[in-house]
Amino acid sequence: MASKATRLRALALYKELHRLGRDYEPSYDFHGKLRRLFEKNRNLTDDEEIEKALRLGEYIKNETLALYSLRKYRYLKRMYPPNSTSDA
Known part of the structure; x- marks a missing residue:
């Protein structure tokens, strides 16, 4: 039988994953899965x-x-122009 600590750990994990799913693409149905x-x-x-x-x-x-x-890394990389210092 699962202890109370295990139950609380599972609930905390569910809450954390649910919060992370807010930023996921809606078509994937993260919360449903x-x-x-x-x-x-x-x-x-x-x-x-x-x-x-x-x-x-x-x-x-x-x-x-x-x-x-x-x-986030890919987005930031697209924001900066390519490095052109190698042409000199």
Whole structure:
């Protein structure tokens, strides 16, 4: 049976992913997929399975943050002109 700490950890992860999903492209349905994933795993009772599901959620969170950072980097790179100092 999952402890209260595990439940709180899962809720915190859900909230964090939900906040991250605000910036995701609407056509991807990030919130819908997130909800379905958590609903699918809500009846887990084995501690190892719960830990595995939480690790997957953490992985998704880290990958989403990496995608956002990459998107910001690409945007900033487009804002600056190409480096033309090599012509001299």
